[in-house]
Amino acid sequence: MTQLDEETATPAATDVRLGVWGLGAMGEPMAQHLLTARGALAVHARRERPALTDAGAHWAPTARELGAATDAVLVMLPDLPQLEQHLEGPDGLLAGVGDRDFLLLIGSTSSPVGVRELADRLPARIRVVDCPVSGGEDGAKAGRLSIMLGGSPADTDLAAALLAPCGTPVRLGPLGAGEVAKACNQMVVAATILALGEATELAARSDVDPAALWALLGGGYAGSNLLESRREKLVAGDDSPSGVAGYMVKDLRFAADVAAATGTRPALLPALRDAFDEIVERGLGERDIAVTRRFTVERSDTDEAN
Missing domain, CATH: 3.40.50.720 (NAD(P)-binding Rossmann-like Domain)
Structure with a gap:
């Protein structure tokens, strides 16, 4: 390299x-x-x-x-x-x-x-x-x-x-290597933003201040550029568009294509694809990727209603 x-x-x-x-x-x-x-x-x-x-x-x-x-x-x-x-x-x-x-x-x-x-x-x-x-x-x-x-x-x-x-x-x-790297990147981004959205809502429902939580955990292993970029949005529940969540469906499909072509059997990728497919199905695909907190709320409220 x-x-x-x-x-x-x-x-x-x-x-x-x-x-x-x-x-x-x-x-x-x-x-x-x-x-x-x-x-x-x-x-x-x-x-x-x-x-x-x-x-x-x-x-x-x-x-x-x-x-x-x-x-x-x-x-x-x-x-x-x-x-x-x-x-x-x-x-x-x-x-x-x-x-x-x-x-x-x-x-x-x-x-x-x-x-x-x-x-x-x-x-x-x-x-x-x-x-x-x-x-x-x-x-x-x-x-x-x-x-x-x-x-x-x-x-x-x-x-x-x-x-x-x-x-x-x-x-x-060679040609295509950049796209393989981007597929790997998007797998990490998708996994991270989904975890951040779920953790933010879990903390809020447990009477833990999400702002204080991420200010503390951001300095440890849970810290990342993505957390730094989306922390305020996650805490405020603001998913006004910036990095559109719906694009992740396409990106994760390309990652799955690379996995199939290389004989790689991922455990996490199928779950990520299911989650972002559901985000789009719920009409949230045009929101920012910080919509994962709203997605967690909707799924939780649906389960409670049932």
Whole structure:
């Protein structure tokens, strides 16, 4: 495993015309860091972001125009289908790229198998790196994301130099390795936030102040970046959207695919999948992942009613 940072930047990297496709909760702050570091950036999304264009970003109204204006694009869409439906056709990214060599950086949390299959279908001149991120909206805004790279050494070296303003890029192996790492990450996140939600409600129902509980336990083995990020939400019962809980269903499905492909028989993963499936079934999928406390309340109240 090779850690890559800003010192790996090369003249070739600084000459690359970079774009960002997808300007949601993660993509927009990442684009802001890239624009600040590079002084130029092309962006494309469903709607224009004045905060970026006013700061000097070039707005590309279509995927084709984004491809024409760039040599590399970071894709921050929910998954591969949202990318693939705008790759081909007269207004697709590939039409704008033409016959040039091009670097496609897939930052979505996706299936590693799906990423490899997409790369196999694309022309050889389109080089693919998977680069999912961890750190949430807070990490994106602070420029402290963990960026998981999969691809050839040369392509991931260039990707690391391009993405360094957003956090810490690390090459983990060949194409798809970044997505495997993200699946592992999401398993830990899902298990942790579910435990935090249940423990918070258990404490509250036992007349233990959750704020005092987490202030104490946060300094021990129960402490984590996730607890630090979501402690106030859990204590207040605030699950207004930030990191959407429903996305975890997709992420855990990819983890299950990796487990099946590698002959791994997990004990916890099936339970996590059941829990997040139930969260979505209860209509809570659009809430923040801190909804696990509300989920625990609803399940408990349902049991009491029965």
